[in-house]
Amino acid sequence: MGPQAVRFGILGCSSVARRRSIPALLAQPGAALAAVASRDPEKAKAIAAELGCAATGYDELLTRDDVDAVYLPLPTALHVPWGLKVLAAGKHLLLEKPSATSADGARQLVRAAADRGLVLRENFTFPHHAQHATVARLLAEGRLGQLRSFSGAFCFPPLPATDIRYDAALGGGSLLDAGVYPIRAAQLLLGDDLTVAGSSLRVDGRTGVDVAGHALLVSAAGVLADVKFGFEHTYGASYTLWGSTARLTVDRAFTPPATWQPVLRIEEQDHTEEHVLPAGDQWSAAIASFTTAVAAGHHAGHPAEAAGLRSMVRTMELVEDVMRAATRVAA
Secondary structure, rough: OOOOOEEEEEEOOOOOHHHHHHHHHHOOOOEEEEEOOOOOOOHHHHHHHHHHHHHOOHHHOOOOOOOEEEEEEHHHHHHHHHHHHHOOOOOEEEEEEOOOOHHHHHHHHHHHHHOOOEEEOOOOOOOOOHHHHHHHHHHOOOOOOOOEEEEEEEEEOOOOOOOOOOOHHHOHHHHHEEEEHHHHHHHHOOOEEEEEEEEEEEOOOOOOOOEEEEEEEEEEEOEEEEEEEEEOOOOOOOOOOOEOOOOEEEEEEOOOOOOOOOEEEEEEOOOEEEOOOOOOOOOHHHHHHHHHHOOOOOOOOOOHHHHHHHHHHHHHHHHHHHHEEOOOOOE
């Protein structure tokens, strides 16, 4: 822990926090873990003892003087109410994705962060992996010729019946949980100026949540984008960019292990090549980027932060458009 380390409180001891975010945070020289909060006091005490920090309740966490920033991995439907409380308490906020269940909720968070002069980040970690910057560079250099289409997918097998992603009241459903990944990848590579041309959702009659879906989008430059998502499939996380002279595919695009060496496959009419890239820990990179912004005195109105927040809000606008346009079929 360095002298200027950002002191974190964890609001909600979720699986993703325990498996991914907390280890990444503990490994960061620019970060320190001050306290963890859980609805279950005994759970908080056990985790705090394991991690060497304080155990608190949700509200108490927000009053602690030794907490500069809060990481919030609660269910999606709780992001806005608790996120607004975090920001009102004067704490920087690293919010697990997606930011909200609606575009209006995302806008509320942005306004609150801007009013208080705080850093607000949505914890999409995959854009922090260097493989996507390499893809963007190849696109800009014209390696694929004129880009014609983007196709992205994030799917995985069914979850336990008790999983919160089957609970509509908590913001469940595959669009909010998985579909936001290829949508955000399309934004990253094609720009935020996307429109939804059509969509379909498979809806579970028992839970009322979508368990799979497919959407067609179009960029301002006329590039066609299709995204697929769901949790009733074998695992897959990839995207393909198809240009006038070549096609590029990225596998393990969204959740590569820290030891994974990405392979970019480029196919032409009579030639195929593979670029093996260095491994990268996107979780660690995301935490490092957030702590660097806080330490530098950034806030929601800073140009770099504002651009990210515009994309965050735009993601939720596109999610709402997918929902409105959807033809729904029974799962």
